[in-house]
Amino acid sequence: MRLGASLAAEIQPDPGPAVPVAALRGVAKRFGAVKALTDAHLELHGGETHALVGENGAGKSTLIKILAGLYRPDAGSIEIDGRRVEFDGTAAAAAAGIAVIYQEPALFGDLTVAENIFIGRQPRGRFGMIDRAEMNRRAAALFERLGVALDPDRPAKGLSIADQQLIEIAGAISVDARVLVMDEPTAALSGVEAERLFGVVEGLREAGTAVLFISHRFDEVEALCQRVTVMRDGAHVSTDPMDAVTVDELIGRMVGRSFEAMFPHRSTEPGPAVLEVDRLRRGGLAGEVSFSVRAGEIVALAGLVGAGRSEVVQAVFGIEPRDSGTVRVDGRRLPSGRPQAAMAAGVALVPEDRRQQGLLLDLSIMRNATLVRRKSLARFGFLTGRAERREAAEWTARLRTRYGSLHDAAGTLSGGNQQKVVLAKWLSTDPKVLIVDEPTRGIDVATKAEVHRLLSDLAADGVAVLMVSSELLEVLGMADRVLVMREGSIAGELDRDRATEESVMRLATGQEAPA
Amino acid sequence: MTALGERPAATARTGSTALDLVLRFRALGLVLALAALVAATTAVNARFLSAQSLRDLLFAAAITVLLATGMTVVVLTRGIDLSVGSVLGLSAYLTGSLLSSVGVPVPLAILTGLAVGAACGTVNGAIVHFGRVPPLVATLGTLYVFRGVVYFVAGGSRINASDLPGAFLDFGSGTVLGVPYLFALAVAVLAVVAVFLSRYRSGRDLYALGSNPEAARLSGIPAGRRLMGAYVTCGALAGLGGVLYAARFGTVDASAGYGLELDIVAAVVVGGVAIFGGSGTVVGAGLGALLLAVINNALPVLSVSQFWQQAIVGALILAAIALDRLVGARTARALRRKAAADAD
Missing domain, CATH: 3.40.50.300 (P-loop containing nucleotide triphosphate hydrolases)
Known part of the structure; x- marks a missing residue:
């Protein structure tokens, strides 16, 4: 070292x-x-x-x-x-x-990388002015010590x-x-x-x-x-x-209680392919991606951060348009770049960053849980509140969400409970295809186990689950098949028996098998 | 460690130069727009480029450039100061009456104007920081309060040029090498503030505060002191603007500077200062102020009606914001691409 x-x-x-x-x-x-x-x-x-x-x-x-x-x-x-x-x-x-x-x-997104490191302590030269060249030099030296390549002079944004x-x-x-x-x-x-x-x-x-x-x-x-x-x-x-x-x-x-298995055992025969992705390409993705997910199956997209996993699921759901390739649900083609169409076809996406993409933190738990179902809960175009309350209470209870009142702001919940509200929101739409991006990031062990059990139950009910996860243990414990991505394309596919920590990492990093 | 982790540290440097180009392009765009407008107007009426006409233009721009400089400092912190027009009026009237009735020397009058403005800025800063009132609301309130004070002090009376000392009026109308003193002063102030914002720690703190207030708190930036400083600076410059106003026009009544605040905000936005804080420069804001002044002077020459003048200013503001969005989206994409390339 x-x-x-x-x-x-x-x-x-x-x-x-x-x-x-x-x-x-x-x-x-x-x-x-x-x-x-x-x-x-x-x-x-x-x-x-x-x-x-x-x-x-x-x-x-x-x-x-x-x-x-x-x-x-x-x-x-x-x-x-x-x-x-x-x-x-x-x-x-x-x-x-x-x-x-x-x-x-x-x-600070608007400041440079070096300024972010030295904010309030910038090296000063003549007249107490900030010596930018010296600051960039020192930042570069720090990155050298850390063994990373970062341009000190670029903005931190992005x-x-x-x-x-x-x-x-x-x-x-x-x-x-x-x-x-x-x-x-x-x-x-x-x-x-x-x-x-x-x-x-x-x-x-x-x-x-x-x-x-x-x-x-x-x-x-x-x-x-x-x-x-x-x-x-x-x-x-x-x-x-x-x-x-x-x-x-x-x-x-x-x-404060004994630990049960984190990963519930499942033995369901997967049904026909529900989600089919064929030669998908999009900006920000170097390669081309094809795969399918069958009913009752959990497929994990593994790989390093930056391998393009989130980009793929976003293009599948239509948050970002795709450049070419097709996405089919139950054999019907989804139009590019239209999340509404994906939702109508029965696709649900639980995004990676729940605080920014999954929740409206200032709104109540109830509003968050029923957000995507506004239309079906409204009578004559008005939300009556009763139906919303009933739905929200039902789903949050099913997911064992802990909260004070349904009217509390979602931002007041702990990370695990926030994630459950996001899941409740999407599960209430009764999806055929559930895409979860980092479903257990930053949540505690007990809630993790609950989320895992929930995903298993959903798959057992015939939902096709596509899971993006950076946690190897989760990938190995949950997935029926593991698709390993590297640099924008799928480097390999491993089924449950062949997927090990080593085999996944080797595909993810593109290393040859050891001699 | 794996092979990837031991990758040698090779520092790539592309993203920032691309961004620099965009930012420079922004100032360049303003300069080009200015040049195009001046060229078109001159083509219609050659006298537009005469020394006299240019001098008038700089006279007209001096106060807006000065106030736009102060406004930028506040806008960078995610704030806004809508009271600048009223502060200018208050300062103009108070310095005017000091000069005419007590007969204080001119430098003391300038200091008084600065002090009046700084005091108003302190009030704004205190309401924003200690009262935790959104800047828009706080300064909208003080806009009326300060104007009320002017009306209370002035009543129906006004100060006439004949009451003011000659030296003061000379300062208001004099030029050096064809450039009005007032404009030279405004540019000097702008230069000082520009250096402060880009090269001093407390200046960078203002950008940090506007960029991510939460992170600023975590990194121990003294938010209160910096915010107070920003509002006091903005107020003081508006106060100085009041002195310039009195010197230039000689006649001051209670309505001096009425409605000026929106012109200043417009100049700042057109000049590329992000209204949500964190990015922009006083040079851009100064160019924005200059551009608006040129428009105001050029359109009558081109016999464009008053209505169109306002519409054009409005369109410029929208164009500036649209450009920000576009540039923002493009840079974000470029940075993502670069990040992806770096990861290889």
């Missing part, structure tokens, strides 16, 4: 006694009537990667925001190097050496999530952060990108940084972390060395 070596050579790790670099003790925080944190404890040591796991709503995000200086705790204390401190803002936390990389990168995260990491490295907090950094990354990120994190850890790593993926937690803290309902449950606990134990502590 090149990075690790070079960093370790620059900064000697502190061999001193076990005074934690940063610690939270007995921290509590409430928002109105909601207790987000009741009794949180956390100790972060230099040169150690510490995992923080817990279900959504366990209080992990609130904890991070307290560490970042964004919230002030109601009770408890924050310590840096054993000394009690109070952060009166993000600037104070940053000054104490804490860098936080949030789940959704928060960049970058992939993986690249956006790298910009944030570059920012953290540029201030020599002593504590690096990463909130589900790999949720939006493909396997290779995640590997690259782990290399970077490992290098920083070896150089003495204390890393706090939050993830729902236990394989990552196991591979990367030396210590793990479990949180449940806003309180500390346990902290152990990673090798002293098993994943099953951790999950048991997280959910």
Whole structure:
């Protein structure tokens, strides 16, 4: 690991006694009537990667925001190097050496990549003016250290999530952060990108940084972390060395009940092909794509981020027009670029980014759940409310969505419950073909299992399910067939028996089989 | 790590140059439109390009350029200041009466105008930041409040040129190398603000605030201080505009600068400053102001009726916004393509 070596050579790790670099003790925080944190404890040591796991709503995000200086705790204390401190803002936390990389990168699209890294700390030359050349040089040097190719002088607008995260990491490295907090950094990354990120994190850890790593993926937690803290309902449950606990134990502590199989077993004979895609081409997609999905079958589109998986499903659904090729549902051709036609033919798409594409966050849960069925629920062209309420209540109950009132804004729900509302919205249309793009990104284990069971049940009822997922485990656990995409075309197809982590990754990265 | 992860770091640099071109093209487009309009008008009436006529044009443009500069600073932060016309009126009347009744020296009068404007800007900034009132509503309110203050102070009276010191009026009508002092002053202010916005940390913070307020909060940008600064700057420049107004026209009554705010917003939008913040330059806004001034002066020469003048300004605003959309969509596509190419 090149990075690790070079960093370790620059900064000697502190061999001193076990005074934690940063610690939270007995921290509590409430928002109105909601207790987000009741009794949180956390100790972060230099040169150690510490995992923080817990279900959504366990209080992990609130904890991070307290560490970042964004919230002030109601009770408890924050310590840096054993000394009690109070952060009166993000600037104070940053000054104490804490860098936080949030789940959704928060960049300035109109500013350049380099400015995003150095905002507020731009190198200055004569008359205190920003030295742009120097700033770009430093940014390029940071990217070199991270082993990535990014143009410092391009606007941040239009970058992939993986690249956006790298910009944030570059920012953290540029201030020599002593504590690096990463909130589900790999949720939006493909396997290779995640590997690259782990290399970077490992290098920083070896150089003495204390890393706090939050993830729902236990394989990552196991591979990367030396210590793990479990949180449940806003309180500390346990902290152990990673090798002293098993994943099953951790999950048991997280959910407070024993863990059932994440992936329900199914044995249905698939029916006739419902969705047929033939030689599909579109802008932004290098190659040509043909495949079909049969009734009762779950087909996964796997591949790296940027391989064109989302582009394919968007063109199938008609959000983006296709340049050539045909899409048929039950043998009937869908017109290009017309989602209404796809919906009328029985196709439903649960998009990748639920906050931006799937939900109207300011509208009520009810409005969101019934949005696509406005016409069929209206009497004489007016929405009466009663039918809407009934439908919304029925579907949210079927998906076991947890909410206060149907009239609450969808934005107030946790990630997993938001996803269920999006699913409710589309399932209420009784689709023949269900396309789900990253159905379980950023949602907790228990909800994940529920979503998986739901998809299985739907397939058992004869729905053709097309799933895009970056989570290999999910692909392997759920899919009857795996289509692996690489650079805009399908690199290969694997059925359930032949699909393994290795075979999928090999197709996705285009590597030859090992000799 | 896999083979892909160890790819050597080769820095490609294309996307930004393409974008630079678009942005430069934007300013270039304004310059071309200006040139075309001047050429067409001159063809009809050669006197349009006479020294006298050009001087009139620059006189007319000076105040709009100055106010458009201030407005840009606010618009960059996702804000807007609709009170600039009223601030100009208030400042013009107060400095005018100070000069005519108390007889303060001219530099002190200019400082007074700046201070009056800055005070108004402070009020705007405080309402927007501390009151969390949307800028459109806040400054719509102060538009009426400040105008009410002018009417209260002025009553029905007015200041006449004969009441003002000669040196002040000379400053208002004088030229250096054929360029009015007022225009030179406006351009100097614009240049200073342009450097501030592009080359100073606090200037970049304004872009950051307009680009992504949430991220700005996370990265510890002092939003309150920056917003106050933006509104105070805009107010102070409107106040300075009031001084220029008094110097140029000599006659000031309570209605000075009435309705000016929309002309300023129009100039800023035509000049390519995104109304939702985060992008645009004062140079563009200045060119926008100049273009609108040329239109106002050229159309009568071309014997185009008043109605068409307004319609043309309106069409220009729509064209500017349409162009923004088009450019935005194109750049986004280009960046995506580039990102895809980089990933290979």
